[in-house]
Amino acid sequence: MTLSRRSLLAGLGCLSFLPQVVSASRAGQGAGDAISPRVVALDWSSAETLIMLGLPPVGIVRIPDYKAWVVEPALPAGVVDVGLRLEPNLEVMQQLAPDLIVIAPGLETVRARLEQVAPTVSLTIYGTGQEAFPAAVAETRRLGTLVGCSTEAEDYLARAARQIDRARDRLRGYDGRPVHVVNFLDDRHVRVFGTTSLWQHALGRLGLRNAWTGDSGPWGSVTVGIERLLSDPEARLVHVAPAPEGVVARLRTSPLWRHLPAIADGRMVGLPAVFPFGAVPCTVRFADCLSLALGGGADKSSTTEGRGA
Missing domain, CATH: 3.40.50.1980 (Nitrogenase molybdenum iron protein domain)
Incomplete structure (x- = not known):
């Protein structure tokens, strides 16, 4: 047949x-x-x-x-x-x-x-x-x-669901800080992910609080100036690759960037590429990558560059 x-x-x-x-x-x-x-x-x-x-x-x-x-x-x-x-x-x-x-x-x-x-x-x-x-x-x-x-x-x-639960187990010793989750767009702007984003579910299941409480638009994210990351000075910053070529290097020379509390205090972690507009598999990958980054030493900073959006 x-x-x-x-x-x-x-x-x-x-x-x-x-x-x-x-x-x-x-x-x-x-x-x-x-x-x-x-x-x-x-x-x-x-x-x-x-x-x-x-x-x-x-x-x-x-x-x-x-x-x-x-x-x-x-x-x-x-x-x-x-x-x-x-x-x-x-x-x-x-x-x-x-x-x-x-x-x-x-x-x-x-x-x-x-x-x-x-x-x-x-x-x-x-x-x-x-x-x-x-x-x-x-x-x-x-x-x-x-x-x-x-x-x-x-x-x-x-x-x-079981894989996300295993990712949560890695964060049993996490310090409880909320997180700003962003994509770098250029040396002045980031895409920040809010409560309607695909990744909000992963944050909740991992026991993490999203530091971004503003609008997140129909796609779960908004583009904002990096100064908006001051909305929660105690938050940890999570940047997700890929980023446009050269952005990370330019950010390192930005006075505003260096004076963000998360940067000044070494509270930034970088994740490998995770597609923010996907489906369940992307959610699982995000939970895995985030739990490994935070569970393996949340205060170590990393930078990852890649292709732009």
């Missing part, structure tokens, strides 16, 4: 048809006959989720940037780069013969073109003004249902 394009197009009006087709195709006549749907993911949150469900996408956008920003889960060999997020290469996508295309809401403007290639669904995590993590969990389940991996989705969510 095969997944035909005709069958999938017939299911456009009711995409709940897809998991039944997938389940039937997996049953087959035997192990050798089982197939999995071919999915192109035009946003990294769905790409990383599919990998963790054991169904890596056949194509994603901007592979070099995925490797620089998302890092984990690593892309399996053979995943094809289909171009830019807002301008995917339709010819390459057609050659991949996907059974399903997954997009974020920002791609609705090109949805009609994508539908000419394969049935297209949009997963929504950001833009609601609510905390992102519950939406990420809901969309993990929804994506699992669409591709016939509901059991795998539940298993993964349970593993993710």
Whole structure:
């Protein structure tokens, strides 16, 4: 039994048809006959989720940037780069013969073109003004249902929760200081993450207080001048890579930067690259990296440079 394009197009009006087709195709006549749907993911949150469900996408956008920003889960060999997020290469996508295309809401403007290639669904995590993590969990389940991996989705969510709990165990001796979590943008501005960010859930589960209590926008972050980090002078500063080239070096020469209490007192830690606008896998990676940094010596400062946003 095969997944035909005709069958999938017939299911456009009711995409709940897809998991039944997938389940039937997996049953087959035997192990050798089982197939999995071919999915192109035009946003990294769905790409990383599919990998963790054991169904890596056949194509994603901007592979070099995925490797620089998302890092984990690593892309399996053979995943094809289909171009830019807002301008995917339709010819390459057609050659991949996907059974399903997954997009974020920002791609609705090109949805009609994508539908000419394969049935297209949009997963929504950001833009609601609510905390992102519950939406990420809901969309993990929804994506699992669409591709016939509901059991795998539940298993993964349970593993993710256990991994965050293990990360919390590393912080039993933490001194209780709140944290400002930022991306460096230039030598005068940072992107600071607030209560609607994906990482807010990780902070709460780790027993940490977010020092940023201001607005955090529909994507969970706002751009502010570095002087705004004075809002809580007792906070520890956590900067997450990557940063635009040369920013860290320029910050070291900034009088304002050097006089921030967190810098003057050696209360800054640096994390490796973690994508702030992803899904559950990025939350787990953030919790792991943060607990290792704070649990392994919270007052040691580090700097990490990388690609800019």
